[in-house]
Amino acid sequence: MKKIINNAADVEREMLEGLVAASPGKLVKLKNHNIVLRANLNKNKVALVSGGGSGHEPAHAGYVGFGMLDAAVAGSVFTSPTAGAILKAIETVANPRGVLCIVKNYTGDVLNFEIAIEKARSEGITVDYVIVADDVASQSTAVGRRGVAGTVLVHKIAGALAETGANLAQVKMIAQRTIDNVRSMGMAITPCTVPANGVPSFELSDKEMEIGIGIHGERGMRREQLTNADGITRKMLDRILSHLEYAGHEVVVMVNGMGGTPFMELCIVNNFIKDYLYRNGGIEVYDTMIGNYMTSIEMAGFSLTLLRLDDELKMYYDAAVDTFALKK
């Protein structure tokens, strides 16, 4: 294992402390918990909590701030945070306007968030949740579509509405509408290494790629011969377009690096997308995000996310945001 770390057991804490150190006056970390909060919590708005395993940086702590999350709770790398940690995050941001949890669709995450939410409710906290399920590659698995990079757009849009003073039902409704309109798919050309394991998550020859990966360093749904950027991108777009009716709509495109992918390659991928979408159903690209938004540590590869827009989603997508990883 070749990494720039200290001890594998400390990566989650040190990473969050390093992020908070770069955000004085904006972010704080709860002592003895891997929970990052806005330094100045606004208790007059619905509070947004998200989280999950570490290893997806800048998700989720990088999205804490004005216009997005109020708190992010981080488990160990690729491991759900405990119900106790999630409860601590909910309790810390709780206010009479209520709390909305944004949960990615993984068995562990859903289970632990549900336990924490039940406990919080028993304490008299008003809290609800949504489950993000945007990964089309896992549609036919037992758990169903996993929650991947589309989660960042749910943070963005629900976060923007929450800042306006909307109530919990309204914020939940727009979060769910974002979820209903977002689909993603990912691929990788290298594995990644969980620090505590010390070995790569799989092996892959120089001529192969994994298609239909998630965000936990796992293999994809299929191993295929590595082809060129345009061919891979077309195949992934076709798959996404077959899962939701995008024709005639405007979309946000997110070209998301998995952590070790150079920006050069993400731009080359994006170069194919706009014309192809327009030729396939008159889909118009309203805005494009290119970067590392939801990663698998140092994995090389990318995911594509398409958010189908309506006027309201567009308005909250465009709204001001001030977090470490996303600013508008």
Place this chain on the structure above:
Amino acid sequence: MKKIINNAADVEREMLEGLVAASPGKLVKLKNHNIVLRANLNKNKVALVSGGGSGHEPAHAGYVGFGMLDAAVAGSVFTSPTAGAILKAIETVANPRGVLCIVKNYTGDVLNFEIAIEKARSEGITVDYVIVADDVASQSTAVGRRGVAGTVLVHKIAGALAETGANLAQVKMIAQRTIDNVRSMGMAITPCTVPANGVPSFELSDKEMEIGIGIHGERGMRREQLTNADGITRKMLDRILSHLEYAGHEVVVMVNGMGGTPFMELCIVNNFIKDYLYRNGGIEVYDTMIGNYMTSIEMAGFSLTLLRLDDELKMYYDAAVDTFALKK
């Protein structure tokens, strides 16, 4: 070589087209040239031009926009743009207020920019330039300190002053003052592969690192045993601090990923910095940037940059900026 590209010969053009496609109304690419411009050039301000070899993305095209550059000219990967291409960029943005070129200190870049500038002057264009030389590792080489990630801060600060309507001499002066106050150092744990070469730039065992790298995939000044993040960071900070008197000053810290480094590791590196600087000369961290700002394609590693601030540098560092890769 394992990359998500089409043809190695097209990576520079396709990458710039992909970036421009993500920035409608903000960026344009000159047809038949790897030159990216603001879509709406403001000809009533000093125009800033930078550039160099490709492979450093998002530098430099990602920094074209309000508050930073007016044009970026890209050569082939790790190869200076031709004097002809640089001249074309200068001619395109030229206006009576003048043009300032921001050049990284490499023999090819300096030579080609100087030829282009001489030609532009012979055409009656008012144009001047500065040479960024922030890399302390190369201080004692024949060419002297190379220009590396500190260049982004020169773009930022000179770009902010240029927006105020300052004249060419003033913009050059603040660019030079930024250069005089910025130092960097880099390290790597993996090489990178130039697409047109197809093979890694060097080989390195699992237990080794290169200390004192530049940004062209080259080996560092020294090969050492890979130690832990805190130890590496301390060594690099010590080296930077020995090259400029930072004691008692406020600084901007940039923790720059080389392209393939996970955000997790950059945050772990940053976690060491603030306290260490304070204990070593009472250096106060005014702001911290963590991300991929000046890369070597997919190399894993990082560089540290410290900018020594005064009130004016601070003001222009803080000023609004709206580019693809940097927003405030």
